[in-house]
Amino acid sequence: MTQTKTQAKTPVNGAGPHDDPLMGVKVIGPDDEEVLEIAKKNGYAVPGEKGEQTPGEPIFKIEGLTDLLNRPDKEWLIDRIIGAGDSGMIYGPPGCGKTFGVIDLIFAACLGQRWAMRFDVLRPLTVCYCAGEGIGGLKERFKAAAAYYNVKDYLPGFYFSPLVPQLFQATGMDTMRRFIDEWKASDRPELDLLIIDTMHNATVGADENSAQDMGRALATMKLATTELGCAQFLVHHSNKAGTGERGSSALRGAMDVMIEVTKAADKYGIYCNKLKDGEAWKAQTFDLVAVEGCDSVRVWWDEPMDDEKQQNTGQKAADKGTIAGEMRRYAGTRFTVKSLAEVLGKTENYVRNLVLEMERDGVCERELQDPGKSQSNRNPWVYFIEPDREKG
Structure with a gap:
């Protein structure tokens, strides 16, 4: 069998060893089809019948500073939480409330609403949640969150699978x-x-403490990102000492964001323990509160610190009035968040949250620009007040 030692190779993107999707995979042979596929996509030369590099064909794309500075800016899906194509981990001990936090994140992400009272969701997202444990209690947990978000039986952009894709090949x-x-x-x-x-459920048979086993799991995650273009969150457990996540340090090295969920007495909290492309944010605390008619609880976020507030209450009320006035003046016109942001001279993130609140309060309505198609960057939500409504 032809062998290629990948540890001696440097990825095309110049990433360090902790960013290498094949870190810990010591030997690649022609039977390792999935790993070979990831190797080729990340610029490695691989053995003969699986696509060995043609002699003289360049592997590395060399760019200058101008090319580097002209690369697209990072696209945040949830501001300071996770970006397009990122890998993240949410971890904590049993009973710390991490699943409730994840469920709340799912609703905020799919609805395009601010998460945890401070993290802007840049647009409504398509989310697939694959759960491998606690399936029996998920119905009531989601029911409680749906009641809070005023969602009946359909959450746009949400998909669920009771089968977890395996990462350990x-x-x-x-x-x-x-x-x-x-x-x-x-x-x-x-x-x-x-x-x-x-x-744990996605790596059956793997040794979490093995850099080689976790390297294979991370390579499979990279395959999903490459093929589907999606970001990923792993939900994981803390180690016995409660000093960090369980398993090999290769996991932390490969993550773009690490969020720890903890419980102290009756108070819960999320903590940013790593944010590769930004400054780690301050802890955000929450409670778990009962929901009438549900046999479960939901997250109730505490007010963030003053320096995290985007605008004061008086300014927000004034800006909502300006938006409503523009919509009434041009009743029936469909406004994008971008166009309204230009009217106010404020950021799109700020305006998006204002109009979502206005819609929720019944001040305006929203629909997709092309109602016959799915939501996307080319088919955004538009906001409006109908002329007939103004006459009435």
Whole structure:
């Protein structure tokens, strides 16, 4: 069998060893089809019948400073939480409230609403939640969150799977390739965020403390990002000492964001322990409160620190009045968030949250620019007040 030692190779993007999707995979042979595929996509030369590099064909694309500075800016899906194509981990001990936090994140992401009272969701996202444990209690947990968000029986952009794609290929149980192919073949919209709950259930047969096993799992995650263009969150457990996540340090090295969920007495909290492309944010605390008619609880976020507030209450009320006045003046006209942001001279993130609040309060309505198509960057939400409504 032809062998290629990948540890000696440097990825095309110049990433360090902790960013290498094949870190810990010491030897690649021609039978390792999934790993070979990831190797080729990341610029490695691989053995003969699986696509060995043609002599003289360049592997590295060399660019200058101008090319580097002209690269697109990072696209945040949820501001300071996760960006397009990122990998993240939400971890904590049993009973810390992490699943409730994840469910609240899902609703905020799909509805395009601010999460945890401070993190802007840049647009409504398409989210797939794959759960491998606690399935029996999920119905009531989602029911409680749906009641708070005033969602009946349909959450736009949300998809659920009771089967978790396997990330550890050596088990022969790898279902990630099947997941990718089935998603592509479906009529579902492009996936923005894949949430795998939990990593333990997605790595059957793997040794979490092995850099080699976790390297294979991370390579499979990279395959999903490359093929589907989605970001991913792994839900994971803390170690016994409660000093960090369980398993190999290769996991932390490969993550763009690490969010720890904790519980102290009756108070819960989320903490940013790593944010590769930004400054770690201050802790955000929350409670779990009962919901009438549900056999479960939901997250109740505490007010953020003063320096995290985007605008004071008086300014927000004034800006809402300006938006409503513009909509009444041009009743029936469909306004995008971008056009309203230009009217106010404020950021799109700020305006998006204002109009979502206005819609929720019944001040205006919203619909997709092309109601016959799925939401996307080219088919955004538009906001308006109907002329007949103004006459009435």
